[in-house]
Amino acid sequence: MAKLQKSIDKRNALVKATIELVNNNGFHATPMSKIAKMANVSPATIYLYFENKQDLVNQTYIDVKAEYTNYAFADFDPNMPIEEGFEMIWKRIADFKLNECEHAMFLAQCDNTPMIDEESRQEGIKHLQPLLDLWERGKKEGVIKPLSDYILYAYAINPLSFLMMTQKRGSFTLDKAHLEEAYQSAWSSIKMCK
């Protein structure tokens, strides 16, 4: 195997271990030594790939956030009709949050915790632009309520995080029917009432 590939593999193993351990224990209860062990490297090796623990978690956050948005917009075409586009994005996000549950939980923890540098947080937000553009167009066309993007996100997207968390805790399982209901609620809350 090429040397470069081996390096990438190691970096990925570290990122993966970080996600899993931080999910289960939280940032500060996750020692570097455990991350190293889970990634099958020496603790010192981590520092070949990351400056320090903060950098490791920042980079992990950015990686996961990028994966999340890539997934969300994979099939999306900016010229789609508003509702169709929104439904597509929403369902991809739902898919991600409910199937790539580990990654979604990691993001939730990062977003509700003083664990990530502000700079990395900003970096992570950028990728949502296509959704904001869609909403912009929707507002102009009179299909979407003329609300702040923050409010739209709060009602259209963020509830999925709550549902993901709830499901993860085992209190409740979202099936197909639930999902459709949830989508209807999301769309209800942002679509222009006729």
Place this chain on the structure above:
Amino acid sequence: MAKLQKSIDKRNALVKATIELVNNNGFHATPMSKIAKMANVSPATIYLYFENKQDLVNQTYIDVKAEYTNYAFADFDPNMPIEEGFEMIWKRIADFKLNECEHAMFLAQCDNTPMIDEESRQEGIKHLQPLLDLWERGKKEGVIKPLSDYILYAYAINPLSFLMMTQKRGSFTLDKAHLEEAYQSAWSSIKMCK
């Protein structure tokens, strides 16, 4: 001042310090010694009121959660009409989340982190019962969509947490008008469409 009162004061000072420090630094980056210092007691004194750090944060969580629900249902009467009752509760919750921001943030961190014991989490949920009862009644009366409580909560209440977080980060400020819009979105997402 009575001795008992002095004791309660100390306990409260510890809880208050915990909230503030955990908000700013996260659970594991908040040493007991700092909590003690901020509450003007010796580190050893904490252990007279709490079993250990985990117990301190668990109890703090339950305290804040109770305060939150007390606030939410203060003026609520279970016999109110559904929409009126919901609006009242929703607006009290909004008040709490946006004004008692520190406390709301603390809850958000607890709820998105493996920081609280499952038992204490369950304990904290109980107090929401009046809202669940209202929804139950609403569904029977055909005013509220017949959805799982989790989904209703996700769309009707949880978005406020996101908006609170956003506002706290300074990206965005919710004024009265925003709040009314948010309420309409919340209500739209759960009310039965005619």
Place this chain on the structure above:
Amino acid sequence: MAKLQKSIDKRNALVKATIELVNNNGFHATPMSKIAKMANVSPATIYLYFENKQDLVNQTYIDVKAEYTNYAFADFDPNMPIEEGFEMIWKRIADFKLNECEHAMFLAQCDNTPMIDEESRQEGIKHLQPLLDLWERGKKEGVIKPLSDYILYAYAINPLSFLMMTQKRGSFTLDKAHLEEAYQSAWSSIKMCK
């Protein structure tokens, strides 16, 4: 035993251990854990008395330097005749360097190494003033060569450090006769030639 005394004892034990271990291994090859062990305390206890390793060694330096100058000037009276005063100080210094060899070696290592903060070094120098005053007077009276204090120190005092070091290494032992010779050389090098 009083609490305060116990604290002072611990601090002193730490300073003592620092001197011995740094003498034998050098600053950076002396771990805090060994210092703690030799002083019969836990590593964490060191940090109750000193801010960090640098602070520990700085304070140790200042302590030893103070002890050194106190010893040197113990019997000295600023009104003594020049030669008599110089001889007294010189012999006290010689005594110190050859008998309190551990302490003298520690100072030598500190003075020839980037191990001590500049600030602490300055602090340590202050105490030599009585000797400089004596030289000043000696120059005015035409008994001491009108040289810079640095040169006077280099020839009158510093050679004792070299001899102490040599003796410590076992190459050579200074007896009474040697000491008298050394004193004559010291005096010869700074006294005004007739």
Place this chain on the structure above:
Amino acid sequence: MAKLQKSIDKRNALVKATIELVNNNGFHATPMSKIAKMANVSPATIYLYFENKQDLVNQTYIDVKAEYTNYAFADFDPNMPIEEGFEMIWKRIADFKLNECEHAMFLAQCDNTPMIDEESRQEGIKHLQPLLDLWERGKKEGVIKPLSDYILYAYAINPLSFLMMTQKRGSFTLDKAHLEEAYQSAWSSIKMCK
């Protein structure tokens, strides 16, 4: 360029880097990786030229010590008259200590620190023989005090180290006049009084 030369260049670069870094940070605060970086080689390469860190610093010491004594005795002829010979050597040594300040400081640090192996220290001392021989002759001729070589060195030569250190710290600058004074003090302290 011949391969051998390239090798010698690398070794020299390593020795040079060692001197500079150890001067500024001390032996143990100087990582091999930094030495490698400053010498523009890989850390692993150091181990082609030196057994380990201790060997590197030992060899560096011997190199510098040899340079020092070569410089000291460059123009010296064992048949010179005593005083003339001593003055020549002394002034060459002074030149070295004050101009090749970096190298002289390195020696001072090595000589006052448990940083060099005893064996290497002995190796370094050997080269001083011509000066000891001169003194031997001086004593026989009744020109030099019949003192132990250690005492002679302590008064005649070692003060220059102190002056070099002082100058390096910036407290004081030796000009030509100072130097002549210092030489007179040196000579006074070891010459036979008439």
Place this chain on the structure above:
DNA sequence: TATGAATGAGCGTTCATTCAT
């Protein structure tokens, strides 16, 4: 000969918790 990636051991330091008072 030369490398850079890799590492185990060990460092300085912190902290939740205890204990004598």
Place this chain on the structure above:
DNA sequence: TATGAATGAACGCTCATTCAT
């Protein structure tokens, strides 16, 4: 009840050294 001194265990991180290439 209240304390502050004390601590063992564990943390993040560094570094001399090795090894596959």
